[in-house]
Amino acid sequence: MTLTITSARGDARTQSPELTSAKRAAVHVGASCLRDGEIGRVGLEVEAHCFDLTDPMRRPGWAELSAVIAGLPPLPGGSAVTVEPGGAVELSGPPADGPLPAIAAMTADRAVLRDAFARAGLGLVLLGADPLRPAERVNPGPRYAAMETFFHADHTGAAGAAMMTSTASVQINLDAGPQGGWAERVRLAHALGPTMVAVAANSPLLGGKFCGWRSARQRVWSQLDSARCGPVLGARGDDPASDWARYALKAPVMLLTTPQVVPVTQWVPFAEWADGRVMLGDRRPTEADLDYHLTTLFPPVRPRGWLEIRYLDSVPDAVWPAVVFTLVTLLDDPAAADVAAEVTEPVATAWDRAAHLGLGDLRLQRAAVRCVQAAAERAPAELEESMQRLMRSVEQGRAPADDFADRVVAHGIAPVVTQLAQGGT
Numbered sequence: 001m002t003l004t005i006t007s008a009r010g011d012a013r014t015q016s017p018e019l020t021s022a023k024r025a026a027v028h029v030g031a032s033c034l035r036d037g038e039i040g041r042v043g044l045e046v047e048a049h050c051f052d053l054t055d056p057m058r059r060p061g062w063a064e065l066s067a068v069i070a071g072l073p074p075l076p077g078g079s080a081v082t083v084e085p086g087g088a089v090e091l092s093g094p095p096a097d098g099p100l101p102a103i104a105a106m107t108a109d110r111a112v113l114r115d116a117f118a119r120a121g122l123g124l125v126l127l128g129a130d131p132l133r134p135a136e137r138v139n140p141g142p143r144y145a146a147m148e149t150f151f152h153a154d155h156t157g158a159a160g161a162a163m164m165t166s167t168a169s170v171q172i173n174l175d176a177g178p179q180g181g182w183a184e185r186v187r188l189a190h191a192l193g194p195t196m197v198a199v200a201a202n203s204p205l206l207g208g209k210f211c212g213w214r215s216a217r218q219r220v221w222s223q224l225d226s227a228r229c230g231p232v233l234g235a236r237g238d239d240p241a242s243d244w245a246r247y248a249l250k251a252p253v254m255l256l257t258t259p260q261v262v263p264v265t266q267w268v269p270f271a272e273w274a275d276g277r278v279m280l281g282d283r284r285p286t287e288a289d290l291d292y293h294l295t296t297l298f299p300p301v302r303p304r305g306w307l308e309i310r311y312l313d314s315v316p317d318a319v320w321p322a323v324v325f326t327l328v329t330l331l332d333d334p335a336a337a338d339v340a341a342e343v344t345e346p347v348a349t350a351w352d353r354a355a356h357l358g359l360g361d362l363r364l365q366r367a368a369v370r371c372v373q374a375a376a377e378r379a380p381a382e383l384e385e386s387m388q389r390l391m392r393s394v395e396q397g398r399a400p401a402d403d404f405a406d407r408v409v410a411h412g413i414a415p416v417v418t419q420l421a422q423g424g425t
Contacts, residue, residue, distance in 0.1 A: 015286075015288060016286035016287045016289070017286060017287050018284055018286050019274045019284060019285050019286060019287060019289075019290060020274075020276075020284070021275055022270075022271035022272075022274040022275045024274070025245075025248075025249060025270065025271070025285070025290055026242075026246070026249055027245075028287055028290055029241075029244060029245040029248050029249070029290065029294070030241035030242060030244065030245040031241075032305065033240070033245070033303040033304070033305070034176040034179070034182055034240060034241060034303050034305065034306075034307075035175075035176055035305045035306065036176070036178060036179040037175060037176070037177070037178070038175065038177070038178070039174065039175045039176075039177040039178075039332050040097060040098060040175060040332065041095040041097060041174070041306075042095065042096055042097075042098060042099050042101075042102040042173070042174060042324075042328055043092075043094065043172070043173035043174075043306075044091075044092075044093045044102050044103070044105075044106045044170070044171070044172060044173070044324060045090060045092045045093070045169075045170070045171040045173070046090065046091050046106060046110065046126070046170050046171075046314065046320065047088045047089070047090045047168035047169055047170075047314050048088060048089055048090075048124035048125055048168060048314060049086075049087075049088050049125045049126075049127060049168055049314075050087050050088060050117065050122055050123070050124055051122065051123050051125055051418070051421040052121065052122060052421075053118070053121050053122060053123050053418065053421055053422055054121065056132055056133075056414050056418050056421065057133060057414070059086070059087055059133055059136055059138060060087055060138070061087075061138055062138045062139060062140055064120075064122075065083050065087060065089065065138070066083070067120075068116055068117055068120045068122065069081050069083070069089075072112070072113070072116050073112065073116075075091075075108075075109040075112055075113070076105070076108045076109060076112065077093055077094075077104070077105025077106055077107075077108045077109040078094045078105065078109075079092055079093045079094070079105070079106065079109040081113065083138075083139055084139065084164070084165070084168070085137045085138070085139045085141075085144040085147075085164040085165050086130070086135065086136060086137060086138060086139075086164060086165025086166055087139070088168050089113065089117070089124055091106060091109050091110060091113060093105055093106050093109065095173070098328075099325045099328040099329070100325075100380055100382060100383070102324070103321045103324055103325065103383070104382075107317075107321070110124075110317070118422075118423070122421075123418075123420070123421025123422055123423070124421070125417060125420045125421050126168070126314045126316050126317065126420075127168065127202055127203055127313070127404065128167060128168060128169065128200075128201070128202040128203030128215055128216065128217035128218075128313025128314050128315075128401075129162075129166055129167050129168070129205065129206045129216040129217045129220070129313075130165075130166040130206070130207070131203070131205035131404075131408070131417060132205075132207075132208055132414060132417050133208075134207050134208075135158075135161040135162050135164075135165045135166050135207065136165055137161070137165050138165075142260065142261040143255065143261050144164060145261075146254075146255050146261045146262060146263040147160065147164060147254065147263070147296075148161065148164070149265065150254050150255065150263040150264065150265065153263070153265035154252075154267075156223065156224050156225065159220055159223035159224050160224065162206065162207075162220045163220050163221060166206060166207065167203070167216075167221075168217070168313075168314040169217065169310060169311075169312055169313060169314050170200070170312045170313070170314055170320050170323065170324065171308065171309065171310055171312070172309040172312070172324060172327055172328065173304075173306050173307070173308050173309070174328065174331060174332065175306055176303070176305065176306055182240050182241075183238045183239065183240060185307070185331065186232075186233065186237065186240040186243075186301065186303075186307070187233065187237045188330075188331060188337060188340060188341055188344075189301045189307055189309060189331060190231055190232075190233045190237070190300070190301055190348070191340070191341065191344045191345065191348035192327065192331070192340055192344055192371070193300050193301070193311050193348075193351060194344075194347050194348065194349070194350040194351050194354035194364060195343075195344050195347060195354070195364055195367045195368050195371055196311065196312060196323070196326075197218050197311055197312070197351065197354040198357075198358045198359050198361065198364040198365070198368060198399060199323065199326070199359065199368050199371075199372070199394060199399060200312040200313045200315050200323050200399065200400070201214035201215040201218075201313055201355065201400065201401045202215070202313040202314065202315045202399065202400035202401050202404065203215050203216040203217045203218075203313050203401060204216065204401040204402075204404060204405045204408075205404075205405070205408065206220070208413060210405070212356070213355050213356050214355065214357065214358030214359075214360070214399055214401040214402070215313055215354070215401065217313050218311065218313070218351070218354070218355035219352075219355050219356070221298070222352060222355065224298075225252070227247075227250055227252065227269075228251050228252070228254070228297055228298060228299075229297075229298045229299060230299060231299055231300055231301070231351075232244055232247045232299045232301060232302070232303070233301075240303060241303075244303050247297070247299070248270060248297060249270050249271035249274070250269050250270075251269065251270060251293070251296075251297055252264070252267050252268055252269055252270075253268050253269075253270055253273060253280060253293060254296040255292070255296055256281050256289070257288075257289075257292055258281055262281070264280060268280060270285070270290065270293055273285050273289075274290075298310065300351075307331075309327065312327070313401075315400050316425065317425075318386060318389055318425060319389055319393070321383055321386045322375075322379075322386035322387045322390035323390065325375055325379055325383055325386075325387065326371060326372055326390070329374070329375040329378055329379075330371055330375060333378060335374075336374040336375060336378060339370060339371070339374040340371050340374065343370040344367050344371070346363055346367070347361075347363050347364050350363070350364065358399045358401060358402070359397040359398060359399050360397060365394070365397050368394045369394050369395055372387075372391050373391070375387070376388075376390075376391050404416070
């Protein structure tokens with residue numbers, strides 16, 4: 001979820017056209033949310049929690065993390081490196097022509113990143129939620145400080161803090177595809193959500209405690225305002241651009257840039273600001289304000305010209321390539337997409353059940369087995385081991401969360417986290 005905000009934005013009041021109505025705002029959102037074109041490109045973002053190899057309770061500080069990143073050599077896959085509010089480290093890869101090149105590039109970049117952090121006495125752990133430490137922000141960015149204030153005013157302070165500082169994901173970015181297929185593609189991206197949440201669930205603990213959910217990460221997101229973090233899909237799902245515009249205008253304004261980042265502590269849907277019913281910063285919004293507002297919306301599938309799929313927990317190196325390949329194949333391969341649409345229909349809205357029970361829910365497991373099978377039949381030899389491992393787990397009704405929980409019960413949280421931080425599997 002990291003976004004870099006620089007002073008180049010300047011004052012939105014003088015650098016961008018003013019919006020005179022919610023209707024005009026809706027047109028602006030709908031015109032840019034998806035780009036017509038071919039499918040095939042894949043971009044990956046992988047977040048990992050950072051731990052001290054000798055003291056897993058200590059959260060490495062901003063200066064410490066920045067120094068390691070500043071000393072990195074050029075990454076072979078071209079990923080950018082950023083730091084999440086709680087100190088998790090994110091690799092954001094450039095678009096690649098298909099899942100296999102994207103996976104190979106991310107794998108190479110992760111190897112370089114792990115080595116650099118290990119030399120500094122730090123380890124990077126792929127889990128959907130920090131299982132050990134309490135929520136704490138280390139990134140001093142003004143955006144994140146303002147977000148904390150907003151969440152407290154919204155009475156979701158604890159969930160907001162956990163979301164920003166204690167969760168991590170594998171994010172997949174895919175081309176929107178031809179305009180005539182947008183509705184079907186966006187519907188399937190949403191319908192796959194619960195099944196893939198169950199497959200990738202990898203956060204049974206949060207803040208030192210078992211939480212009773214396979215995906216504490218998804219649980220945390222569900223505790224935030226659904227107007228900002230819930231699914232975008234409309235009742236019929238036949239016009240993704242209109243659905244996104246409607247969602248964006250109903251969502252409350254979180255932050256203003258004036259150019260300083262300032263939290264908005266009252267509930268003001270963007271539509272009310274655009275229509276002039278409420279003034280924020282003693283002015284009406286501009287197109288720049290609207291563009292920035294869109295960066296503060298966190299639905300599980302977010303249109304940004306492409307499809308940004310945000311609902312996967314961060315999962316171990318042994319299986320994330322298979323998880324990525326599975327989801328990309330189910331959306332980009334027409335025959336696999338047909339299978340996915342059919343088998344996920346009974347569980348297409350079971351988000352909470354997927355996060356709570358994972359593959360312990362038999363309907364979700366049945367859908368997951370069919371989906372992973374469809375992807376495995378199309379997997380290249382380079383991914384055979386990862387796909388076989390994922391297939392075995394799904395057939396057994398187990399997600400990464402189950403393996404992690406078993407190890408914690410046997411050995412304790414801190415020893416298992418330390419082993420993972422040191423590169424153990």
